[in-house]
Structures are given as C-alpha cells and as structure tokens.
Amino acid sequence: MDGTVLVADDDRTIRTVLTQALTRAGCKVHATSSLTTLMRWIGEGMGDAVISDVMMPDGNGLEMLPKIAADRPGLPVIIISAQNTVMTAIRAAEAEAWDYLPKPFDLPDLMARTARALDSRRAARAHTPEAEPPEELPIVGQSAPMQALFRVLARVIKTDLPVWISGESGTGKSLTARVIHDASDRRARPFVIVGPDGMSGQGTAEQILERADGGTILLDGLHDFGADAQMRALQLVDLAGAGRGPHPRIMASVQVGAVATGLRDDLYYRLAGAVIDVPPLRARGQDIALLATHFLYLAEEAGAHIRRLAPDALEAVRAHDWPGNVRELEHAAHSLAHAGRAPIILKGEVASLLSARAAAAPASAAPDETLSDTVGAHVQRYFDLHDQILPPPGVYARVLREVEAPLLRIALDAVGGNQAKCADLLGINRNTLRKKMTALDIEVTRRRKLM
Secondary structure: OOOEEEEEOOOHHHHHHHHHHHHHOOOEEEEEOOHHHHHHHHHOOOOOEEEEEOEEOOEEOHHHHHHHHHHOOOOOEEEEEOOOOHHHHHHHHHOOOOEEEEOOOOHHHHHHHHHHHHHHHHHHHOOOHHHOOOOOOOOOOOOHHHHHHHHHHHHHHOOOOOEEEEEOOOOOHHHHHHHHHHOOOOOOOOEEEEOHHHHOOOOHHHHHHHHHOOOEEEEEOHHHOOHHHHHHHHHHHHHHHHOOOOOOEEEEEEEOOOHHHOOOHHHHHHHOOEEEEOOOHHHOHHHHHHHHHHHHHHHHHOOOOOOEEOHHHHHHHHHOOOOOHHHHHHHHHHHHHHHOOOOEEOHHHHHHHHHHHHHHOOOOOOOOOOHHHHHHHHHHHHHHOOOOOOOOOOHHHHHHHHHHHHHHHHHHHHOOOOHHHHHHHHOOOHHHHHHHHHHOOOOOOOOOOOO
8 A cells, every 4th residue: 555544543552553554554654542633634734544533532533524525625534433333324424434434343454445545545636637626616506495406416416326407497407417517526527418409310329428438418408309319318328327438427407397298207217316406596586686796797707897786776686587597697697797888787777678688588478467467476576585574665666666667668669769759658747757767767869760
C-alpha cells in the first residue's frame, strides 16, 4: 500500500496495532486519541484515508463525517465501532462513511479495505481538472419545494439508477439532468442529449451508446417520441445495461402526465429507477425574485448593461403568473437587461414587457372564463405567494394598477396613440387619462392606425 492513513481511536492498543500493520504495508501513519486533532489534520490537508472510532473522548466520529466531506471531498473514512448494532451500521451509511467495521475487527480484512480506500483516492486524483465538479450547481432556489428537490438530487447523484425527470414546460428538467451528470463520477465522460429526431434509423442505439462512452444519455422530451422512436429508446435502454465496457446512465425528461398520454408503460418502468418531479414556478413563489436577480446578473456577465429591479418592479415580477415557468422568467429578465441603459428597472417597464408578452401569447383561458375569474385567480395567487403572511398594505391600489396598465396600453394601441379617442373609448375624461398615463409611466407615440 502507498499513502498516508490517519487513525483515531481512544484505545491505545488498537492505535499501536494499526500503526504497526499499516507501516509494514508501506503506509505513513498518524495516530491520535483525539477527534479534535484528527479534524485539525484533515483541515490541514493531511491523509489519503481515515480510520476512526465512533465514540471518542471529545466527540462522535459519525457526527464529523459531514464536515469531513465538506472540507475534503472524496477523502475515504472507514468507521470502526464497538457499538456493533444495526443502527450504528445504518447511521454510518446515512453519514456516507466509505466503509464500516464492527469491533472486534479482523485485521487482514481492515487492511484490505484500507488498501481499496487508498486506491479509490488515487483514482479520484487521476481525474483531469475539467472533471472536477463545479463549485456552484446552476439551479437556484431557496423555497421548500426546491430544498426538497436538492435533497433528492443529493441522493440520486450517488447512484447509477436510471432517472425519470418530470415537470411542466420550462421548469428546468434538462438542466436538472445536466446537474446530476456534472456532480456525478461520470462528469468526465460525455453528456449526450437525444431528442425525438435522434432516435430514427437503424443502428441508432449502438451509435448513441458509442458516443456516450459510459457517460450519461438524456432522452429529452420523451413525451414527443413517436411509436418507432419509443421502440428504439427501449432498445437503447436494454443495450445500455447488456453491452460490454462502461455502462452509461440513462435519464429521461418528460412532461407531467406523459405516461397517461401515450408513452409505453414498459419504457417508464425501465427508466423510473428514480423519479424526480421538478416543481413549477407557481409552487416556488419565494424563488421568483431570487431568479429574476440571478438572470439579470447572468445577462450582465454576457455583455448587457448593469440593471437592477426597483422594489416595486421586483414585486410586480413576483406577483406575475409565469405559465412558461423558469424559462419564461429567464427570457423576460434577458429582455429587461437589454431594453434600456438606466441602472434601475422601474415597475412601468416591467408592466409594459409583461403586457406585451401576454398579448403575444396564445390564449389559454377556458372559453367560459370571465375577466373577473382571471383577475380573481391572479389576486388569489398574489396572496398565496406570501406564504400565509399578509402582503404589504396597499393591495387595492396595486391590483387596480395591474389591471389599468394593460387596459390603457391596449386601448391606446387600438387608436394609434390618439389620447382623445382613447379617452372616449374608455369612457373617461381626457385629463384623467393623462394623469393615469403619468402615474403608470405609460409613454405612447402617435401613429396612424388602420381600423
């Protein structure tokens, strides 16, 4: 064996036996009876593997595992314990110990496990710098649904299970798959995205497997795969687990309810080793402001002007319904970042953008849904977003502004910017119209309108 092993045990005899055996095997050994000393050594970068008892005079070895993983990712820790109950083993597994042995242990067995731990450490160091996981994963969220998603991802990343990722359009299903790949041991290998058009032709499955080279294959938009494409996808999944060489991991991104709307059941059962549901944006209202600010920063890094949302503009973004989910919010933030040079984005600019996007979007309301129903749904959502806390005072005025702004813009557009005609169309005084335009920050250029 070759490497440095850190040994922590309050039993002097065990420290002596392990030090002698590991030294004879060719290792350097640092032994201590103090958990504090062990953690200091680890913090200083010492050691290629750790052997630690659970119950130490100054702490619990299992409780230190999360900190060790955070300070020294990939450092293998072998837990030994005289508390040889099933719960100790379970706790060691939950804390992600590299290995666990009850006392009294078989010395040759422990030596063999230590050798494997050192080999795993050397293999991890052999990865190229490009293969290291990113410091920050590109998913933003502080809400309870996103924290729950992060916990699921943390468990799934460490497995080789196929993954079924479902969610509404624009929620970030493909991004979630990419995060799983980039944080896994396969990150140095290819990440291959296969859409419906990529599953046509003879020999397609074999070609995709060759491209993946033991990495990850994402069947993107599986709900759009026709019958032939689904058959080839099924063949791909079967070949991936049966062929020689490194087996790739298979993931699929699908719209919510895809199985009920035409996907093969057997394909679902093959791919649903782990099922991840990406929450829609309306279920994570706490994240909307965070995401909007995040996307403005990304736009700035890409060359846009430095722009930030005023507090009332941020509130307008947060209160808006985002049927296109995170993708729609990202596009809106990108538009705002490039729409002007002023460092502060005012609420009127946000309202104009959202009104324009709403006018361009296909109608999605039910045929018998009234304007009152639609407004009521938005107002209810606005209250729901505050997570059982009342919104700031002034709800009445804010809601009226949200209704008035698009009404005035659409009416002004219909009459080509003629304020006299617009006032007559709306049935209000022209001076009242002007005051409302000023208050809502509405600017209109006169033009000829063909009616």
